[in-house]
Amino acid sequence: MSKIMLTNITKIYGEPKKKGLLPEGTRAVDDISLEIPDKSFTVLVGPSGCGKTTLLRMIAGLETITLGNITIGDVDVTHLEPGDRGIAMVFQTYALYPHLTVWKNIEFGLKNARIPDYEINKRIKNVLKLVNLEQYANRRPANLSGGQRQRVALARAISKEPEVFLMDEPLSNLDAKLRSTMRTEIIQMHKNLNTTFVYVTHDQIEAMTMGDHIVVMNEGLVIQTGTPTEIHDEPNCVFVAKFIGDPGMNIIKLGSNKHIGFRPRNIQFLSDDLVVGKDDVVIEARIVAVENHGSEKLYFINFGKDHIYIKDAEKEMKEMGSVAKILIRKRDIYAFDENEARIYDEAEVNNIYDEFRIMEVKL
Numbered sequence: 262m263s264k265i266m267l268t269n270i271t272k273i274y275g276e277p278k279k280k281g282l283l284p285e286g287t288r289a290v291d292d293i294s295l296e297i298p299d300k301s302f303t304v305l306v307g308p309s310g311c312g313k314t315t316l317l318r319m320i321a322g323l324e325t326i327t328l329g330n331i332t333i334g335d336v337d338v339t340h341l342e343p344g345d346r347g348i349a350m351v352f353q354t355y356a357l358y359p360h361l362t363v364w365k366n367i368e369f370g371l372k373n374a375r376i377p378d379y380e381i382n383k384r385i386k387n388v389l390k391l392v393n394l395e396q397y398a399n400r401r402p403a404n405l406s407g408g409q410r411q412r413v414a415l416a417r418a419i420s421k422e423p424e425v426f427l428m429d430e431p432l433s434n435l436d437a438k439l440r441s442t443m444r445t446e447i448i449q450m451h452k453n454l455n456t457t458f459v460y461v462t463h464d465q466i467e468a469m470t471m472g473d474h475i476v477v478m479n480e481g482l483v484i485q486t487g488t489p490t491e492i493h494d495e496p497n498c499v500f501v502a503k504f505i506g507d508p509g510m511n512i513i514k515l516g517s518n519k520h521i522g523f524r525p526r527n528i529q530f531l532s533d534d535l536v537v538g539k540d541d542v543v544i545e546a547r548i549v550a551v552e553n554h555g556s557e558k559l560y561f562i563n564f565g566k567d568h569i570y571i572k573d574a575e576k577e578m579k580e581m582g583s584v585a586k587i588l589i590r591k592r593d594i595y596a597f598d599e600n601e602a603r604i605y606d607e608a609e610v611n612n613i614y615d616e617f618r619i620m621e622v623k624l
């Protein structure tokens with residue numbers, strides 16, 4: 262059992278003025294309570310500075326906890342040393358010893374843990390096989406590629422046979438292609454090892470493709486948790502709606518200060534073969550820019566004071582500067598209140614939609 266429970270966790274950096282008082286520095290994590298399910302692939306995702314690394318380091322025991330407590334399985338680890346928590350952590354910068362070979366890099370941590378030599382040899386052989394680096398045991402980090410170095414770091418973590426793997430943006434130093442290969446390898450690793458993974462990233466695509474449990478953070482708070490589909494299809498506020506998606510949800514602020522949202526893929530250019538229903542909205546707007554992504558085009562469009570994106574799969578590309586008719590269907594819209602919280606009440610959503618329908622969009 263390696264469920265992780267965070268209860269009212271707060272981190273304020275800095276020293277308190279007096280013993281017993283709270284420090285007065287940055288409140289990096291603000292009263293977070295969170296359950297990380299056993300054997301899940303949990304991803305902490307959010308913009309830079311939102312407190313992801315701080316939270317992960319508190320779980321690892323590398324950072325003191327200002328308030329609150331953490332349990333792993335049935336054990337309260339709040340005051341335990343990192344080495345006593347049954348975790349292994351992989352960092353963005355690999356953190357390999359440059360003067361040691363791949364083999365010695367892995368061996369080092371195990372020797373410290375007083376594991377017998379025959380067991381150490383067996384484990385190193387196994388993990389090198391797992392990450393496909395058997396041929397590289399005698400190389401030093403400087404003579405490896407970035408992806409290979411990151412795999413050594415992963416192998417070193419696996420060799421400790423932890424109950425929980427913590428990873429802080431482990432792929433951000435790799436180029437796009439390698440990153441996508443390594444993503445798949447880490448997903449596979451999670452399946453094979455059958456342990457709890459907590460993975461930090463600011464990249465929502467990485468979060469959505471890798472995680473089975475997503476935790477969206479902002480400004481030291483947890484904003485929403487759920488499966489990738491829940492987070493994408495049922496965002497609870499404007500922040501999550503805009504943060505998740507490639508690009509995120511289009512949000513239009515209405516005169517009443519409420520908001521309406523729709524996904525770039527759910528709106529279309531009006532064409533002869535589209536039937537306009539009585540609940541649909543057709544709006545004229547100007548195309549400001551277009552990006553050709555091969556199978557899809559991404560249009561950037563002026564929409565009154567706002568801008569919106571449309572993702573369109575039509576082969577033919579519309580011209581920059583031209584005016585197009587856009588069709589928005591009622592079933593695709595989301596409504597948010599003046600504080601940017603999601604509105605679920607159907608009657609209220611209808612009112613907001615009616616306000617949107619009569620909105621005048623100047624070209």
Ligand SMILES: Nc1ncnc2c1ncn2[C@@H]1O[C@H](COP(=O)(O)OP(=O)(O)OP(=O)(O)O)[C@@H](O)[C@H]1O
Pocket residue numbers: 274275286287288289307308309310311312313314315316463
């Ligand atoms: N050692 C520290 N001392 C003081 N403030 C810190 C320290 N480490 C982080 N902070 C602050 O705490 C907040 C959260 O930082 P943290 O590194 O946890 O963010 P993050 O979500 O990991 O960001 P990134 O995506 O850029 O890595 C930030 O405002 C940061 O400036």
Ligand SMILES: [Mg+2]
Pocket residue numbers: 313314315
């Ligand atoms: Mg960080």
